[in-house]
Amino acid sequence: MNTYPPPRVLEFPEVHYPEGYRSTPVIGGNFGITAGLPKLEDIIEWQEGRRRFTRGYYRLVEGPQLFQLQQGFSKHFSVRHAVAFSSLQSGLLELLELLFNRFEEMRLKVIHDHFDPEFSSLVNTLQSLRRPVSYFPSNLENPLQTVDPGKQEVLLIVLKEPISWIRNHFDLLKTASIEKIPTVVFTVSFKELESFPENADYWVTSLASYDDGTALNGGIVLGNKDRQMTELREIRKKRGNVLSLRNASLMMGDLRVSGKLLSPKIEPRNSTASKQQVLERLCHLEHAEHGLLYPSGMSAVSSVISLLRRPDKPKVIVIGLLYTDTYGFLESTYRGKKDTALYLKTDDIKVLEQYLDDQTACILTETITNPLLEIPDLETLGQLARKYQIPLVIDNTLATPINCRPLDWGADLVIHSTSKYLSGGNDHGGGAVLFRKEHWKWSFEHHHDQWGLDPWEPEIQILQQNLENFEERMLRFNLNGDKVAKFLKNHPEVEKVYHGSLVQKKDLSPKWLSGFGSVVSFTLRSGDLESLRQFYDHLPAPLLKAPSLGSNQTLVCPYALLAHYHEPSSFFEYHGISKHLIRLAVGCEHDLDPIIGALEEGLNQTL
Structure with missing residues (x-):
């Protein structure tokens, strides 16, 4: 292969961050994908541009x-x-x-x-x-x-x-x-x-x-x-x-x-055994026939939307309040135009049909929405998508294939952030898109190659290792989520708890969903910023104060302040979300008592 003799040696001196940066504890090792935010003031200063991490x-x-x-x-x-x-x-x-x-x-x-x-x-x-x-x-x-x-x-x-x-x-x-x-x-x-x-x-x-x-x-x-x-x-x-x-x-x-240093190819192909084994594993879990891996979950989301959306089909219909960065991507300018997405609540599915037209690129939702944990009617969405021949795209990250297989209920494309439950170790970043229909295969593989979106072997190997005990971990995630949701519901300092196990009776549970995962959102009875500060700042170990979810270790964050700090009050009113909402990503710990004890200690600070 050709090489280029360097005129000068490329050097990477020790990092010296400019003034205003703050060091935070990393979670997941040297290449961890998230980090701690010990105090509420850290988050507020970051959002207001007074602090960098x-x-x-x-x-x-x-x-x-x-x-x-x-x-x-x-x-x-x-x-x-x-x-x-x-x-x-x-x-x-x-x-x-x-x-x-x-x-x-x-x-x-x-x-x-x-x-x-x-x-x-x-x-x-x-x-x-x-x-x-x-x-x-x-x-x-x-x-x-x-x-x-x-x-x-x-x-x-x-x-x-x-x-x-x-x-x-x-x-x-x-x-x-x-x-x-x-x-x-x-x-x-x-x-x-x-x-x-x-x-x-x-x-x-x-x-x-x-x-x-x-x-x-x-x-x-x-x-x-x-x-x-x-x-x-x-x-x-x-x-x-x-x-x-x-x-x-x-x-x-x-x-x-x-x-x-080699002369690179513009279009590298990563055909490693690890990649094939991971894809086969994910396809088996999701009842899919084809799949692709991506550098991140948002890379998977943005690629799907970019491929489906065209000048003559710019409209994306969104069901429910989705992950904040999906929302942010859809709000970006598309070919000089804004407002190409239509947002409906999960209970608006009954009127969805009137919005489906020849300009609709796809219907997009999550099996369990983040952070309000709503459950869209997947069966009805699948029927409408088939009737109008509009692609149905489901982000299945929060449910995982252990609890739901959207392709069995009419979804065309299923997305995962493999950084979350599928990995669990906070040491891998990646995403996946899975599907059945052969006609998606060429277009998605072609787009994937055009953008060079194959993750690298080191990241794939970490995911492969972490997937080995996924099913066993997911069963504990489900049980732990149910337990913590019930604890919070019965606590006098908690105003409202969001988790599927609390709103779905056994005989009325959606037939497409067998479990509700371990993300639990809640609000405090007092509801003000100072109470949130007292709760969050005084949470003890083993709770980890950091963003992300699907972590084997329990994580907690003031989600709305992290994700929607700059949104107007009308945004919170429309979506029914409190600006002081707390998201608890319960881990798969074998002993949950220390987690509940830490929550109890934090809640007692709000008295």
Whole structure:
């Protein structure tokens, strides 16, 4: 394989966080996916922009390994911003989506000088944009003459020797800058350039490395435009195509050794035995025939929505208050438009039919909603979806296939955050999409390859190990959730408890649901912020004060303050959610008495 001799050694010095960062206890080991938030004031300061953390939920807070990797690239190439992604493709496409989605109509113009297999793969990747793309050979006398300043356009430079071309076309690129035409340089190795390309706005390149015979592929976007690069970080959070801390650590080790840095392929395929075994296991659990793994649960959610939603079918009908980041992704601008999602309550299913039309991309809900633990009528949704031939997408993370198999009840696509119950150890980040119908197979695999969404072998192996005792753990999760829900319901300092076991009588329980999981939400009798502070701040061990769920160890957080702090009062009124709602993600501990004792101690502080 080809290698590129480095002009300078890429270094990753010890991380020194700027002023305002606070260290928090990590949960799940060195590559843990969440971290503790000991005091309520920590959360309020973070939400108001007065505090930043060195650790947190892995998709939302850049942990030290990722921070160090990005900082190393930023310093090496003397740019203000470096944002790493799970793959080269996702980095490029996320940037282009950011530049495109401000406008309904926009065109990409690619300047190239070669048609080799790598470039062909890039062409395949760009097709996923569903935007007009034009290709121009670099040997044109004036390759920018076709750029129309009256139209919104992006210029993508894909050349084997981009620096010399850029220098020879200095005046043309300066004109493009004046006309506010973004210029993106794309290379398949960061070693192709010694410095950030002059007159370019962004540089997208590869982080590909090689560890113990296992290919690791990632991408990074470099740039100096503060607002756009900050927005790009936010998009990475929403879409979930984040580089895991485990793989960031492996990469830093490999990137220091030039002999291990390979010329990457734009379209890597991860066909490891571990991946196949994990997919077979998940398909068996969900009664599915096909499946794909993703870098995170939100990567799975955003990929499904992006694939199903098209310009002529922009509408997504959402049933119930779903996970906050699903909500946030749907609220993002789509091709210059907002408000492309329609939100219905779970008891509005009876009027759903009047909203189904030829512009509907899909119906989206969760088997058990997060955080209010509502249970949508899956049977009716399946019947309506079949009647109107509209895809029914179910996030089955909270129920898991032990309690529900949505494909048996009419769902077309089932989504999981494999970081939660399926893993349980707080040491793995990932997601999955599972389905039966053959006609989904090609489109989803094609989109998956275009975006480079295969997780890497180290993450898959952790999931594989954690899945070994999943069924046994899930039975304890169910039992523990029921026990804690009953304890809270009977406690005088608790106003309301949300859990399926409390609202469903045995003879009236949904036939598609055999258990209710271990997430329990509740509100305090007093209901004010100070009581919440007294409860939360004084919770003792073994309770862990941190976001996430499906953890083998019990986690607790003031969910509404974490997820919906900036929402207006009308949001809380419409969805029937208290701003001081507490979410308890009960673990699968064999002895639950210490957990209940800790809850008792915290509740006593509110007297």
